[in-house]
Amino acid sequence: MSSPTPTRQWQRFTPFQRIVRSMLMIIGVTALVWSFKTIEIIPEFLYDAPEQAADLFVRMWPFDWAFYPKAVHEALIETFHIATLGTLLALVLAMPLAFLSARNITRSPVLNWLAQVLFVSSRSVNSLIWALLFVAIFGPGALAGVMSIAFRSIGFIGKLFGEALEEAQKGPVDALVATGAPHAVVLAKGIWPQVEPSFWSVALLRWDINIRESAVLGLVGAGGIGVALDNALSNLYWDQVGLIMAVIFVVVIIVEMITSSIRARLI
Amino acid sequence: MTGPAPPSRPAAFPANWPVRIAYAGLLVYTLYVCSILDVSLARLLSGLDHAAKLFGRMFPPNSAPDKLSLIADGMIESIQIAILSTFFGTLLSLPLGLAAARNLVPLWLASTARMVIAVCRSFHPIIISILFVKAVGFGALAGMLALVISSMGFVSKLFAEILEEISLKQIEAIRATGASFINVLIFAVVPQVIGRFIGLSVYQFDSNLRNSTMVGIVGGGGIGAALFTAYQRFDYDVVLTILLIIIALIILCEIASSRIRTVTQ
Numbered sequence: 245m246s247s248p249t250p251t252r253q254w255q256r257f258t259p260f261q262r263i264v265r266s267m268l269m270i271i272g273v274t275a276l277v278w279s280f281k282t283i284e285i286i287p288e289f290l291y292d293a294p295e296q297a298a299d300l301f302v303r304m305w306p307f308d309w310a311f312y313p314k315a316v317h318e319a320l321i322e323t324f325h326i327a328t329l330g331t332l333l334a335l336v337l338a339m340p341l342a343f344l345s346a347r348n349i350t351r352s353p354v355l356n357w358l359a360q361v362l363f364v365s366s367r368s369v370n371s372l373i374w375a376l377l378f379v380a381i382f383g384p385g386a387l388a389g390v391m392s393i394a395f396r397s398i399g400f401i402g403k404l405f406g407e408a409l410e411e412a413q414k415g416p417v418d419a420l421v422a423t424g425a426p427h428a429v430v431l432a433k434g435i436w437p438q439v440e441p442s443f444w445s446v447a448l449l450r451w452d453i454n455i456r457e458s459a460v461l462g463l464v465g466a467g468g469i470g471v472a473l474d475n476a477l478s479n480l481y482w483d484q485v486g487l488i489m490a491v492i493f494v495v496v497i498i499v500e501m502i503t504s505s506i507r508a509r510l511i
Numbered sequence: 512m513t514g515p516a517p518p519s520r521p522a523a524f525p526a527n528w529p530v531r532i533a534y535a536g537l538l539v540y541t542l543y544v545c546s547i548l549d550v551s552l553a554r555l556l557s558g559l560d561h562a563a564k565l566f567g568r569m570f571p572p573n574s575a576p577d578k579l580s581l582i583a584d585g586m587i588e589s590i591q592i593a594i595l596s597t598f599f600g601t602l603l604s605l606p607l608g609l610a611a612a613r614n615l616v617p618l619w620l621a622s623t624a625r626m627v628i629a630v631c632r633s634f635h636p637i638i639i640s641i642l643f644v645k646a647v648g649f650g651a652l653a654g655m656l657a658l659v660i661s662s663m664g665f666v667s668k669l670f671a672e673i674l675e676e677i678s679l680k681q682i683e684a685i686r687a688t689g690a691s692f693i694n695v696l697i698f699a700v701v702p703q704v705i706g707r708f709i710g711l712s713v714y715q716f717d718s719n720l721r722n723s724t725m726v727g728i729v730g731g732g733g734i735g736a737a738l739f740t741a742y743q744r745f746d747y748d749v750v751l752t753i754l755l756i757i758i759a760l761i762i763l764c765e766i767a768s769s770r771i772r773t774v775t776q
Contacts, residue, residue, distance in 0.1 A: 276598055277645040283655075284732075289648035297646040325544045328676060332541055368761040369754060370725040372637060376742050376750075380565055386548040391643040433524060460637040461730065467548075477641060489638065496633035 273416050283353055302485030311484045315472045316491055323468035324495075326386055326461070327454040330393025337394065337404040345402060346409035349435070359402065366399030371457045375466040386467035393458055397450050404449075408442035409435065441510045448510075453502040565747060572755060573748035576771050582753055583594045585727070585734035586760065592655045592733050593720040599655075600662025600719070601712040607663055608670030615674060615700070628671070631664030636722045640731040654731025666715050670708060677703045717761075717768045724757050 257265065343352050345359035374392035417434040425433070432433045462470020469488060476484035545551070610616055612626035640657035647653050677700060685699040727735020734753060741749040 261774075268774070269773060275594050279594040283588070283595065283651050285652045286648065286650060289650070289652065293647045300642065300645055322548070325548055329541065329544045329550070364762055364765070365758055368721065368758040370721055372725050372728055373738065373757075374756070376739075377565070380742070380747075381562045382554060383561075387550050387554055387558075390548065390550060430722065441622040455633050457634070460635045463637065473638070478523065489634070492638070493630070493633050497629060501634075 253412045278425035286430070288378065300482065303482035306483065306487075307487035307490060308481065308483040309487065311476075311481075311487055312491070315475075316469065316488060319462070319469040319472045320491060320495065322386055323458045323462075323470075324455065326389040326466075326468050327393060327451065327458040330390045330458065331397060331447060331451045331454050333390065333394035334397035334401055334450070338398045338405065339443075342402045342409060343431070345406040347410070348410055348414075349431075359406070363399040363402045363406075366395055366397075367403070368399075369396070371396040372460065372464060375461045375464050379465045384467070389458060389461045389466035389468055392461060392466055393454050397454060400453075401446055401450055404446045405439070405443055408439045408446070412438045421476040445507050445510045448507055452499055455499045456496055459496075543672075568745070568747040569751040571748065573746070573750060573751040578749055578752065581737055582734065582749075582756060583658035585737040585753075586756060588651050589723040589727075589735075590720070590760075592651055592723040592726070592731075593716060594659060595711060596655045596658035596662055596723070597716040597719050600659045601666050601708075601715060602669055603659065603663050604666035608667040608674060609696075611667060611671035613671075621761075622709070624667075624671075628664055628667050631639075631660050632668060633664075634661075636661040636726060637729055640726045640729050644730045649730040649732075650730055651732030654723060654726035657726060657731060658722055661722070662715050662719060665718070666711055669711055670704070673704050673707050674700065677710035713768045713771050717764055720764055721761060 313362065341359045341362060344355050345363065347353075347356055350356060350359075371392055374387060374395050378388035378391040378395075382391065412435050416438065417430055420430045420434040458468050458470075459473075460470050462468045462472070463474050465471070469492065473488045476482075476488060540563075607624055607627065611628055611652050613621045634658050639660050640654055643653035643656045647656065681699040681703065682695055685695050690698065723733050723735075724738070725735050726735040727737070728739045730736070734757065738750060738753045741747075741753065
């Protein structure tokens with residue numbers, strides 16, 4: 245008669261993983277409860293919120309269509325140009341930094357780290373805050389908008405393009421090096437063709453985001469349709485606000501459809 | 512005696528004219544836009560002068576105790592806005608994302624949900640904040656509601672895409688036991704997507720934290736109000752302090768969230 249062999253217990257997580265997971269859960273719940281208890285919300289404001297919201301939409305409709313040719317169309321074109329030029333500038337600025345940040349191309353941890361720090365700082369500061377700084381530097385207008393779009397996008401483009409560079413295969417590079425090709429040719433013919441689709445895909449993705457972002461830059465004076473929105477808001481012309489929002493909605497949807505169809509073909 | 516001339520070989524890298532024309536087009540566009548937007552070297556150079564003055568007034572960052580306690584209050588409010596908006600935003604994204612998954616629900620429901628998501632996504636959080644400031648008044652609530660809406664737009668869209676990629680075998684197996692739709696969801700769908708959904712939520716927290724530093728500019732609560740006030744009063748040293756704190760917090764949060772995402776996935 246054999247003694248019963250102890251059945252082996254299978255567990256999905258190691259004890260350490262379980263501790264980490266429950267710690268994370270506890271931290272999450274504590275943070276949530278703390279926020280609920282201490283956030284300052286004035287309940288009186290909540291009582292008439294539905295009325296206020298309804299009032300808002302009543303005032304918005306019907307849109308002030310006459311306002312479109314007067315002020316919106318030109319501002320819309322300007323927004324489009326700000327987003328596009330800002331994206332192009334960001335591409336030019338981010339590309340060398342992305343090469344610096346890719347560990348397989350630049351073999352210097354200090355330079356890699358430096359590029360990463362620049363990317364993180366660029367992404368941490370919101371585009372509206374960049375716009376505040378650039379309005380202080382260049383004065384109100386489209387230039388400040390272009391610069392803030394560019395500086396905000398450097399981090400995004402640089403990080404994603406740097407990751408694409410790190411995934412590039414070594415084969416073509418080795419082949420070119422073996423023929424004695426100079427460094428610039430190795431980059432242009434060994435690495436660039438491998439990463440070109442992802443470069444343009446990242447650029448389009450950011451352009452799509454920038455169209456959205458450039459629509460609000462005008463609120464702090466950096467040009468574009470946000471200026472018209474700000475004027476309409478401060479004059480309490482809600483029918484103009486409604487029109488501008490509808491215009492932004494349509495443009496954003498069209499741009500998203502275009503970019504996603506191009507990106508689907510690129511990759 | 513001369514040998515036969517070497518056969519001419521094709522160039523190793525032939526010129527790619529369509530691409531060259533496209534680049535030339537981009538260049539022409541850039542020059543055209545620079546001219547109509549009044550972007551010129553002279554303005555950039557005069558800007559450098561202003562920039563030097565601006566940075567001169569920014570340094571050293573202001574670390575007076577009264578300013579720091581003001582900034583701390585604003586930062587805490589921003590963090591609270593980020594936490595609560597992520598919680599409600601992801602919670603509401605669960606049903607919205609499910610309703611937009613074309614493989615699980617009827618087409619009419621999916622297209623309606625996709626319309627809702629498109630509306631949530633296409634407006635910048637700042638514009639949504641402006642509307643909520645009008646609807647519920649100044650303060651953290653307006654910013655929080657705005658970020659809930661933008662979180663719903665982003666998380667539901669990606670959640671719907673995740674749901675559309677799931678394996679249908681488990682669903683078939685659970686359905687074969689006679690399980691109801693709710694049970695199919697709980698036992699066949701949720702286990703396949705929960706890890707990626709949590710990853711998505713953590714990512715959204717990151718993004719909400721960034722945006723919660725900004726909604727204050729239009730009255731939505733958080734550090735943005737303090738930042739904008741300092742900016743309008745030309746207290747650029749306080750602006751720098753706030754910016755440095757924001758950058759530090761966001762870097763910390765980004766490191767933490769990428770760690771958490773590797774744990775959950």
